[in-house]
Amino acid sequence: MADKTPIDTLIDLMARLPGLGPRSARRAVLHLIRKRGQLLAPLAEAMAEVAATARECLNCGNVASGDICPICADIKRENGILCVVEDVADLWAMERSGVFRGRYHVLGGTLSALDGIGPDELRIPRLKDRLATERVSEVILALNATIDGQTTAHYIADELDGRVTLSSLAQGVPIGGELDYLDDGTITAALNARKQI
Incomplete structure (x- = not known):
């Protein structure tokens, strides 16, 4: 069995999202690759920023990019x-x-x-x-x-x-x-x- 490519890994991760199965994830990834400049790169940047900054509001429990x-x-x-x-x-x-x-x-x-x-x-x-x-x-x-x-x-x-x-x-x-x-x-x-x- 061949090693997974980064595209396979992305499809597997997308398939874990609510409402997306393997087929929908493949279609979404193909669309992102085709629209690399308009969608994929900005999406990757936004996801990296959210991963680095998102946290639970200390007051109410909402998701925020700061403590409140x-x-x-x-x-x-x-x-x-x-x-x-x-x-x-x-x-x-x-x-x-x-x-x-x-x-x-x-x-x-x-x-x-x-x-x-x-x-x-x-x-x-x-x-x-x-x-x-x-x-x-x-x-x-x-x-x-x-x-x-x-x-x-x-x-x-x-x-x-x-x-x-x-x-x-x-x-x-x-x-x-x-x-x-x-x-x-x-x-x-x-x-x-x-x-x-």
């Missing part, structure tokens, strides 16, 4: 409302809608007894710290409408009960749906129709 993400650093954002999401993709989905102007808290997953994920494996202790140090009046639980998402929402609601006003996303988010797959209008409707827990 642009959302947390934005003085125009509302400090009193905190939107709790499962992961960064959900935060980005909420931001795409353009309707929420508060701040976020990324849990980094959901509670799962089967996978051995408890509150300390998530950013729930950091959420409690933020409530103690920031003037938060409302926490919006914008977790996915899955069993693990709803279990996590109930756990957080129990932990924060009486400390702040708690609300969750309402209409428009289907049971079993995930925020990252919803359109902007659905997210907007769900956020605007949130209800107190």
